[in-house]
Amino acid sequence: MEPVAPPTLDERDVILTPPPPVRRILVDREPNVVPPGPGRPNGAAPSTPSTLTATRRPDASPGPKIERMRADDVSIAYGDKEAVSDVTVPVRQGEVLALIGPSGCGKTTLLRSFNRLVEITPTASRTGVISLDGEDVDSMEVTALRRRVSMVFQQPNPFPMSVFDNVAYALREQGSRRPGKEELIDPVADALERAGLWDEVGDTLDHPALRLSGGQQQRLCIARALAARPEVLLLDEPCSALDPRSTQVIEELILRLRDEVAVVIVTHNMQQALRIADHVGFMYLGELVEYGPADQVFGAPREIRTREYVGGAFG
Amino acid sequence: MLGAVACLVLVLIAGMVIFVFAKAWPSFAHNGLAWFGSGGDVDLQFEDIYNSPANPDEYVYELRAWPLLWGTFLITAGAVAIGLTFALFAAIFIVEFAPAQVNRILEPVVRLLAAVPSVVYGLIGILVLVPFVADHLLSQERKESVNYVVQLDGSGLMVGILILTVMITPIMVAIVVDALRAVPRSWIEGASALGANRWRVMWTIAVRTARPAIVAAAVLATARALGEAIMLSMVAGSASFAPNPLDGLTFFFEPTRPLASALVENVEGLTVVPLGQTLYAFAAILLVTSMALSLGGWAAKQPMRKYGVRP
Amino acid sequence: MSAAATAIATSPRDSVENWPLLDRVGYYAAWTAGVALIVVAATIVIYLAIKGAQYFDLGMFTESPTADIDQSKSGGFKDPLLGTILLTVMATAIAAPIGVAIAVWLTEYGRPAWLARAVESGIEVVAGTPSIVLAIFGLLVFQQQALGFLSFEAEGNAVFGRSFIAAATMMSLIALPLVVGGTREALHAIPGHVREASYALGKTKAATIRRVLLPAARPGIGTGTALGMGRVAGDTAIVIVLLGATLQIQRGSDGLFGLFRGTGSTMTSYVFFNSPAGEGNAPEKAYLAAFVLLIVVMILNFAITRIARGRQVSWSR
Numbered sequence: 010m011e012p013v014a015p016p017t018l019d020e021r022d023v024i025l026t027p028p029p030p031v032r033r034i035l036v037d038r039e040p041n042v043v044p045p046g047p048g049r050p051n052g053a054a055p056s057t058p059s060t061l062t063a064t065r066r067p068d069a070s071p072g073p074k075i076e077r078m079r080a081d082d083v084s085i086a087y088g089d090k091e092a093v094s095d096v097t098v099p100v101r102q103g104e105v106l107a108l109i110g111p112s113g114c115g116k117t118t119l120l121r122s123f124n125r126l127v128e129i130t131p132t133a134s135r136t137g138v139i140s141l142d143g144e145d146v147d148s149m150e151v152t153a154l155r156r157r158v159s160m161v162f163q164q165p166n167p168f169p170m171s172v173f174d175n176v177a178y179a180l181r182e183q184g185s186r187r188p189g190k191e192e193l194i195d196p197v198a199d200a201l202e203r204a205g206l207w208d209e210v211g212d213t214l215d216h217p218a219l220r221l222s223g224g225q226q227q228r229l230c231i232a233r234a235l236a237a238r239p240e241v242l243l244l245d246e247p248c249s250a251l252d253p254r255s256t257q258v259i260e261e262l263i264l265r266l267r268d269e270v271a272v273v274i275v276t277h278n279m280q281q282a283l284r285i286a287d288h289v290g291f292m293y294l295g296e297l298v299e300y301g302p303a304d305q306v307f308g309a310p311r312e313i314r315t316r317e318y319v320g321g322a323f324g
Numbered sequence: 325m326l327g328a329v330a331c332l333v334l335v336l337i338a339g340m341v342i343f344v345f346a347k348a349w350p351s352f353a354h355n356g357l358a359w360f361g362s363g364g365d366v367d368l369q370f371e372d373i374y375n376s377p378a379n380p381d382e383y384v385y386e387l388r389a390w391p392l393l394w395g396t397f398l399i400t401a402g403a404v405a406i407g408l409t410f411a412l413f414a415a416i417f418i419v420e421f422a423p424a425q426v427n428r429i430l431e432p433v434v435r436l437l438a439a440v441p442s443v444v445y446g447l448i449g450i451l452v453l454v455p456f457v458a459d460h461l462l463s464q465e466r467k468e469s470v471n472y473v474v475q476l477d478g479s480g481l482m483v484g485i486l487i488l489t490v491m492i493t494p495i496m497v498a499i500v501v502d503a504l505r506a507v508p509r510s511w512i513e514g515a516s517a518l519g520a521n522r523w524r525v526m527w528t529i530a531v532r533t534a535r536p537a538i539v540a541a542a543v544l545a546t547a548r549a550l551g552e553a554i555m556l557s558m559v560a561g562s563a564s565f566a567p568n569p570l571d572g573l574t575f576f577f578e579p580t581r582p583l584a585s586a587l588v589e590n591v592e593g594l595t596v597v598p599l600g601q602t603l604y605a606f607a608a609i610l611l612v613t614s615m616a617l618s619l620g621g622w623a624a625k626q627p628m629r630k631y632g633v634r635p
Numbered sequence: 636m637s638a639a640a641t642a643i644a645t646s647p648r649d650s651v652e653n654w655p656l657l658d659r660v661g662y663y664a665a666w667t668a669g670v671a672l673i674v675v676a677a678t679i680v681i682y683l684a685i686k687g688a689q690y691f692d693l694g695m696f697t698e699s700p701t702a703d704i705d706q707s708k709s710g711g712f713k714d715p716l717l718g719t720i721l722l723t724v725m726a727t728a729i730a731a732p733i734g735v736a737i738a739v740w741l742t743e744y745g746r747p748a749w750l751a752r753a754v755e756s757g758i759e760v761v762a763g764t765p766s767i768v769l770a771i772f773g774l775l776v777f778q779q780q781a782l783g784f785l786s787f788e789a790e791g792n793a794v795f796g797r798s799f800i801a802a803a804t805m806m807s808l809i810a811l812p813l814v815v816g817g818t819r820e821a822l823h824a825i826p827g828h829v830r831e832a833s834y835a836l837g838k839t840k841a842a843t844i845r846r847v848l849l850p851a852a853r854p855g856i857g858t859g860t861a862l863g864m865g866r867v868a869g870d871t872a873i874v875i876v877l878l879g880a881t882l883q884i885q886r887g888s889d890g891l892f893g894l895f896r897g898t899g900s901t902m903t904s905y906v907f908f909n910s911p912a913g914e915g916n917a918p919e920k921a922y923l924a925a926f927v928l929l930i931v932v933m934i935l936n937f938a939i940t941r942i943a944r945g946r947q948v949s950w951s952r
Contacts, residue, residue, distance in 0.1 A: 159517065164510060166508075166510035166514045178520075178528075237519065
């Protein structure tokens with residue numbers, strides 16, 4: 010059987026062939042999600058609490074989405090070993106892009122190339138073009154790029170400083186003039202508010218960040234990433250080290266954020282991708298096997314490999 | 325049985341402290357607290373002690389050791405301050421900015437500098453630097469201006485601090501490099517991902533985390549500097565003089581004699597009882613200070629244990 | 636958007652020119668510090684090499700120094716060279732077994748815990764003690780009547796207290812912390828399952844240490860010992876105080892023990908003696924001797940790196 014070529018960008022919205030009736034576990038609207046915990050995190054204005062549990066996720070606001078970032082034919086290799094081959098994928102504001110796939114498929118490497126973090130590894134090399142708002146990221150100062158494209162890591166990694174200093178870090182270290190504390194209070198409070206952490210730490214901003222719980226630390230890292238008002242937010246399996254309760258809080262947070270920033274999230278948890286993604290890219294052994302709206306990739310996948318992964322045949 | 329061997333170390337230290345202090349006691353007893361004060365020419369006092377009559381009741385113990393203590397302080401503090409700054413920047417260079425080929429040269433270089441014997445440093449100092457200072461940096465007027473008090477011959481505070489800095493910097497570089505490398509990678513990556521440039525990441529995250537090790541390095545370097553007798557006796561000056569900061573630039577050329585050097589230079593006179601006891605008094609002070617510093621350095625390194633840096 | 640296929644191998648790091656002023660100052664300061672270290676080391680080595688070559692004389696290695704205050708006439712440094720070698724060997728022979736024993740006790744036994752911590756800090760204290768203080772203390776010890784057999788006994792029952800064995804014993808204290816450190820690191824690096832495997836085969840703890848752990852730790856022990864030897868070879872204070880300051884080796888009595896009881900000098904005291912700080916009449920000889928010392932130290936350093944590099948034993952199969 011001939012492998013189906015991945016669709017080009019123009020055909021994205023057209024489903025070419027009717028899907029075979031393979032196990033459609035994920036199509037039905039049954040709640041396959043974590044039920045809400047006893048109390049809601051205080052202060053976080055819940056966007057649509059009830060719909061979150063009943064349906065997959067609230068639909069993104071309608072209308073054409075601006076394309077913020079784009080990878081074109083990107084290939085990344087560590088020495089001789091190729092980690093990502095010929096990936097083309099857009100990142101749009103107002104929606105969440107989820108990269109899914111089994112371990113070692115290259116999704117984290119692709120994510121880290123968006124903010125040129127791959128360069129830190131000495132043996133890494135990359136071909137292809139990554140652009141931010143049309144500008145080639147290689148032609149920018151890497152520090153300027155990282156101000157606009159922020160990242161949150163898998164393990165929460167708050168610095169050994171106070172909560173305030175953590176959130177203010179990006180604002181302090183990105184410019185030549187060191188802003189005074191009074192100037193920083195507003196952006197810090199705003200970032201903590203958007204991350205849903207203000208009510209929990211608003212009084213204790215000078216306490217060491219390492220004393221927070223795991224979920225709080227990760228939200229702190231998100232606040233830290235948001236403080237400088239980035240345009241794109243990259244999340245590398247942000248909930249994999251957290252308990253379900255914190256996971257839910259962070260997922261709601263991501264949904265709230267998606268209108269202001271373009272969100273790319275790497276996750277190996279398909280249910281999570283189902284819950285929050287608008288577009289999904291499935292990667293396998295370095296290739297972008299399938300890309301499309303979440304409904305289509307999960308409900309009516311075109312590739313055999315996608316079908317098998319989504320159906321749980323391997324992982 | 326192995327435990328007994330291990331305990332020998334503690335027995336040895338206890339023995340050292342007890343016996344050295346026992347021998348040193350008469351010198352302290354005779355002078356009281358004035359031992360640490362100033363008054364008179366220390367070199368002349370040494371002579372008097374050396375020439376004291378053979379009768380134990382007539383032993384001369386008079387000593388005002390302030391010039392020696394002040395000289396020790398100046399040289400040690402100067403060398404540690406300059407050396408620590410140097411070592412910090414050199415360590416940052418090694419860990420972050422040096423190209424790989426440069427590091428391949430630099431790391432053996434640091435080890436080599438740490439291993440050069442102190443007498444070799446002293447030889448270069450006394451045969452090259454001291455004459456250079458005497459001929460090119462010391463003007464005739466300057467020499468004459470203090471002629472009535474002390475001779476300026478090139479050996480003095482400046483050369484002493486300079487060479488001592490070169491001697492202790494490699495030790496500090498090694499300790500700080502280990503500590504900077506032990507900083508968790510996740511913090512370095514997180515800070516880079518937030519848009520901080522490489523210098524900022526080093527300075528605000530790595531150096532801040534490695535602070536305990538920097539303190540430990542300074543403490544250990546101080547202990548080493550205090551105990552340096554041979555090199556300093558060759559280059560730091562030929563008189564037990566207390567350099568006077570109020571002398572302006574001349575301050576840097578004035579000779580001085582730190583405690584350890586005074587010990588080494590008078591060691592032939594050990595057979596004369598009162599001089600011997602005075603020298604043991606010096607040894608006692610050096611022993612106590614180095615013990616305090618070693619223990620302090622060991623304690624300061626303990627917080628870095630959680631990053632896997634072996635104290 | 637054209638898909639440019641140009642390979643971008645490790646894109647250029649962020650350019651320093653755009654950094655804020657203070658950051659640039661820090662960057663250049665770091666470069667200066669690193670380069671300065673290399674320059675200083677190169678200057679020392681090159682200068683000594685030039686002077687050493689200038690005054691090179693093969694006869695220096697084979698002639699004994701003349702028993703004369705004024706060294707500039709004739710005489711080489713054969714005796715001081717032998718003195719350095721003898722002293723280093725003796726001090727290492729004392730320090731190595733004791734150091735390994737202490738390190739083994741600290742890592743493999745170490746009970747009660749407060750005692751282990753005390754011994755650990757004790758080793759640090761010994762490491763930090765100035766060598767001149769160790770020398771003075773050594774004099775105190777070896778001048779006791781009971782230890783008179785270890786050096787000369789002069790008329791009137793005054794014990795001289797200065798001999799090779801006196802100096803070597805105190806020198807071993809300088810090497811001891813380095814041996815302990817190297818051995819401990821090596822033992823720590825051996826993972827627990829190796830010990831467990833040995834016990835599971837029925838071996839006692841002592842046998843495990845002797846047959847399994849110590850052989851595996853040999854590179855680390857070697858590194859520590861070589862470091863110790865380097866420090867011993869370079870020390871001057873103990874030599875001046877405890878070796879009797881005779882230019883030629885004088886035996887105290889016959890045979891090997893007579894040599895140990897005797898006095899002599901080493902390359903370090905020879906350099907000191909011939910510099911303006913000593914009698915000062917032969918700077919050429921001092922330069923050559925200093926150069927030889929430097930070569931010895933560099934060789935030892937090189938040996939250390941070689942031993943350390945061979946230490947990459949992989950424990951997981």
